Amino acid sequence: MHNWWHGINALSEYFLHRQNQYNQQKSMPQQRTNPVRFLTISLLLSVLHHTDHILRIDHSGWPFIAPVSPFTYSLLVYPIFLSIFLNLKKLLYCIIATAFLFVVATGAHIFFEPLRDKYHTWTYGSDLPHHVGEQNKLGIHSPVLGVVSIAIAVLLSLALLRTLVAFIQQYRLQKR
Numbered sequence: 532m533h534n535w536w537h538g539i540n541a542l543s544e545y546f547l548h549r550q551n552q553y554n555q556q557k558s559m560p561q562q563r564t565n566p567v568r569f570l571t572i573s574l575l576l577s578v579l580h581h582t583d584h585i586l587r588i589d590h591s592g593w594p595f596i597a598p599v600s601p602f603t604y605s606l607l608v609y610p611i612f613l614s615i616f617l618n619l620k621k622l623l624y625c626i627i628a629t630a631f632l633f634v635v636a637t638g639a640h641i642f643f644e645p646l647r648d649k650y651h652t653w654t655y656g657s658d659l660p661h662h663v664g665e666q667n668k669l670g671i672h673s674p675v676l677g678v679v680s681i682a683i684a685v686l687l688s689l690a691l692l693r694t695l696v697a698f699i700q701q702y703r704l705q706k707r
Contacts, residue, residue, distance in 0.1 A: 566697035567619065570629070573694050574612050576687040577636075581606070583649070583680045586668045589657035590644055601643065608632060622702040629698055633691040640684050649684065650677035 584602050585595045592600030615628050640646065651658055653676040657665045667676075 566625070566694055566701055567616075569690060569694035569697050570612070570615060573632070573687065573690040576683060576690050577608055577612070580683050580687050583683060587649070587652045587657075587680070588665055588668055589652050590648070601639075605635075605639070608635075622698060622705060625698045626695065626702060629691060629695045633688065633695055636691060637688045640688065646681045646684065649680040650674070653677035653680055 581602075584590045584605075588596065590600075590602055592598055592602035594603070611628055611632060615625050618624050618628075653667060654672055654674045656667075656672070657663060666672075669676075
């Protein structure tokens with residue numbers, strides 16, 4: 532676990548260093564609200580959120596269980612995250628891609644996977660069609676994990692929103 536976290540931290544620091552170099556070239560002031568930090572937090576929350584999906588089963592899909600599902604397509608967020616990290620100098624692209632991630636994640640949790648479903652699956656088992664009565668992969672009933680699942684989803688949307696705001700702020704500073 533420590534090596535994995537160290538690798539993520541090193542990657543974040545690399546992209547932060549690249550962004551700082553770019554800011555200095557443009558003679559932009561270093562900001563406390565650097566979007567790379569928020570983007571990294573969003574990425575980590577996304578990984579936690581997808582781990583929750585995998586463990587809950589009822590909102591999982593290929594490659595973790597047999598059927599292809601909306602979960603399978605949701606994994607496309609990772610190439611989008613990577614493209615943002617690789618295009619930090621193209622702030623308009625970063626804004627559009629981050630806005631897309633925010634709208635898709637937030638919309639999915641409002642319309643397709645309400646917070647109630649997360650809590651219910653962890654606490655009582657799934658009540659969704661084709662999964663009625665299925666337990667999570669841990670085989671436990673846990674209201675605490677239901678609340679944690681909800682918190683991760685909400686924090687993911689908030690982190691993406693904050694990332695979007697940080698990119699917009701940086702874009703506006705660059706235009707000055």
